Amino acid sequence: MTQPPIPLAITPNPMTARAKSWLRMRAIARRHAYVLVRSPHRLFDVSLWPLVDVLLFGSLAAFVGTSGSTPAAKASGYLLAGIVLWHVIYQSQIAMSTGLLEETWTRNLLNLMVTPLREVEYLGGVALFGMIKLVIGVGVMVIGAFAFFSFHTWSLGFGLIPIAVVLLVVGWAISLFVMGLVLRFGTGAEALAWGVMFVLLPLSGVFYPTNALPTVMQPIALALPTTHAFTALRSLVDQRGTDWAQLSIAAIGSLIMLGLSMWFLVAMLRAFRKRGYITRYT
Amino acid sequence: MADEVVLDARGLVKDYRRDRAVDGISLVVHAGERVALLGPNGAGKTTTLLMILGVVSPDEGAVSICGFDLAHQRSHAAECVGFAAGYLPLTERMRVREYLRLYAQLYGIAEPNPLIEEGLERFRIADLAGAMGTELSSGQRTLIGIVRATLHRPRLLVLDEPTASLDPDVARRVREGLLDLCHRDGTALLMTSHDMSDVVEVCERVVFLSHGQIVADGDPDAVAAAYGRGDLAGVFLHLAERHEPTGAQQSDHP
Numbered sequence: 001m002t003q004p005p006i007p008l009a010i011t012p013n014p015m016t017a018r019a020k021s022w023l024r025m026r027a028i029a030r031r032h033a034y035v036l037v038r039s040p041h042r043l044f045d046v047s048l049w050p051l052v053d054v055l056l057f058g059s060l061a062a063f064v065g066t067s068g069s070t071p072a073a074k075a076s077g078y079l080l081a082g083i084v085l086w087h088v089i090y091q092s093q094i095a096m097s098t099g100l101l102e103e104t105w106t107r108n109l110l111n112l113m114v115t116p117l118r119e120v121e122y123l124g125g126v127a128l129f130g131m132i133k134l135v136i137g138v139g140v141m142v143i144g145a146f147a148f149f150s151f152h153t154w155s156l157g158f159g160l161i162p163i164a165v166v167l168l169v170v171g172w173a174i175s176l177f178v179m180g181l182v183l184r185f186g187t188g189a190e191a192l193a194w195g196v197m198f199v200l201l202p203l204s205g206v207f208y209p210t211n212a213l214p215t216v217m218q219p220i221a222l223a224l225p226t227t228h229a230f231t232a233l234r235s236l237v238d239q240r241g242t243d244w245a246q247l248s249i250a251a252i253g254s255l256i257m258l259g260l261s262m263w264f265l266v267a268m269l270r271a272f273r274k275r276g277y278i279t280r281y282t
Numbered sequence: 283m284a285d286e287v288v289l290d291a292r293g294l295v296k297d298y299r300r301d302r303a304v305d306g307i308s309l310v311v312h313a314g315e316r317v318a319l320l321g322p323n324g325a326g327k328t329t330t331l332l333m334i335l336g337v338v339s340p341d342e343g344a345v346s347i348c349g350f351d352l353a354h355q356r357s358h359a360a361e362c363v364g365f366a367a368g369y370l371p372l373t374e375r376m377r378v379r380e381y382l383r384l385y386a387q388l389y390g391i392a393e394p395n396p397l398i399e400e401g402l403e404r405f406r407i408a409d410l411a412g413a414m415g416t417e418l419s420s421g422q423r424t425l426i427g428i429v430r431a432t433l434h435r436p437r438l439l440v441l442d443e444p445t446a447s448l449d450p451d452v453a454r455r456v457r458e459g460l461l462d463l464c465h466r467d468g469t470a471l472l473m474t475s476h477d478m479s480d481v482v483e484v485c486e487r488v489v490f491l492s493h494g495q496i497v498a499d500g501d502p503d504a505v506a507a508a509y510g511r512g513d514l515a516g517v518f519l520h521l522a523e524r525h526e527p528t529g530a531q532q533s534d535h536p
Contacts, residue, residue: 020390027387038375106374115388116360273339
């Protein structure tokens, strides 16, 4: 056990540890890009579904906006801006969660786990791939909102960027939690990959202020960082500028959420190795 | 080089619920050594391999690969190891060359094309480079899996049932390719197999497991002689009979 490390028999391409990590992350991102490009139905995630959402909520916004009242005009903007920003969470979460699920569906987990790939590198790879999906999916929505409803997302200003970053972090946090559940409970937990989003959507006040929620739900909503991020978004839509107070609460909440999710994932990964759950996928 | 220890597993124990799958296994493999891990189903072979690969953590004991402690330096240790199993699929929706490139990069090889060509040539399957994984037969998939496991020229190659479900010609190519790899690169081999002809042809040392313990370890002829059997198949059948629940009280040792 005290023997010094033996060098590889042949070192084909000596690289620094950092360069190897970056190479591995890109390899994982490319692996998932192949899956996306070669499975046409998966392209729906970044093309058709965003377009359907923008059509649905854009049409609702157009309908509501015809009443001419000030609240209706506001709601119209909330609907379109809300659905575009909602897809930041959706795309980042789904890309990462289905990244791991893809490995379990195709029994590829063992192939990966025996390589030098570190868990953080794997997560970095699927997050990188998720960012590409995010840019495409949200890009489709922004263009769709402009083309069909003359809604200029970019007119909301640079304040959109920190809101999008907070929502991206929340998307990652949810996906880490889902990954932990999948490692612990198997693919039966995959329904949560989508189900969690449906719970979060109404509670986060994506399209309306939280005082529109039933009173009993409002404390739960206020505990979510997404609620504060969307409140900050509505401030932009109402042309009140960036609401830094709400944005700060959202940022702190999203980081706490990310930390808890990472802790949960590490604990589930430890249980996965300890209990030999890999045999579920061989 | 032959004195270099590439695998040092000490006192491995693994319990699954109420069953003890592995019960105090210690195994040392030197550079260039070709070792078969044998035993009936349920003897603890795969669990032992999974602990050696760092995918399952042992309840007791420790594993060191090329001097790297697996519990704390898994990624470094994994760089020294290649693994393939007959039951593992290829990564879906990728061509063979793309698949091999992916895994080469996971092992830190930025420009793997020459190694991919060499690996495919070694097992005489260069014509499969452009094929999709779904277009391959199970034998071809196994060969590609072994090429993947050897691309980075590991110090230790771990194979779980490498020739299961292969036709005799492909099985022969696998054996020849493995021997070539071990001779040229000094790679140590640790493999499980239920095909004793594979074992005799490829391995110079056999380790028999029964009930999660090592019951025999040595030269194939010496092990067969110790059990009073003419060959390894006889030893295997002897242990398989002892492995039945009714025979659990009988000794597994020669």
